[in-house]
Amino acid sequence: MMVLEPDFKECIICGARLPIDYSSDCCPGCEEEKLFRSVREFIRENDCNEYILSTQMHVPLSKIRAWIRQGRIEYAETGTRIVGTKCSRCGAPISFGTLCSSCLKLLNGANKVTIGKDGDHSSAGKMRYMEKDGTMHDVT
Numbered sequence: 001m002m003v004l005e006p007d008f009k010e011c012i013i014c015g016a017r018l019p020i021d022y023s024s025d026c027c028p029g030c031e032e033e034k035l036f037r038s039v040r041e042f043i044r045e046n047d048c049n050e051y052i053l054s055t056q057m058h059v060p061l062s063k064i065r066a067w068i069r070q071g072r073i074e075y076a077e078t079g080t081r082i083v084g085t086k087c088s089r090c091g092a093p094i095s096f097g098t099l100c101s102s103c104l105k106l107l108n109g110a111n112k113v114t115i116g117k118d119g120d121h122s123s124a125g126k127m128r129y130m131e132k133d134g135t136m137h138d139v140t
Helices: 028-045 050-057 061-070 101-108
Strands: 008-010 017-019 073-075 127-130 136-138
Touching: 028 050, 028 061, 028 073, 050 061, 061 073
Parallel strands: none
Antiparallel strands: 008 017, 073 127, 127 136
């Protein structure tokens, strides 16, 4: 009996099916997570802004800004924001995500959601990152 070779391979991380001629051993989603983990480590070890992060990590600025819009990373200092990042509901300047804290509170109820951390962040332009479980980590 003749055994046919499979016309796919599997992602070494999640097991997703990939075309046999796919250049990486990881699927695009796992590649993105690996990249995010390396960016997260860079943020932990360095005071940086999105431009420094993009230049040093060789990550497109658009990808970093997408992570900021998604709320996966943000500036640690209150009031620091990415130029052009605005609330999708009211247009107010925001530092991460798609809604400002006022609109988010309005949509979710005044006491249910708070954004950011209270306190003094002494280093202007520092960033922080979000784990998959939603916890935010400041760079110290």
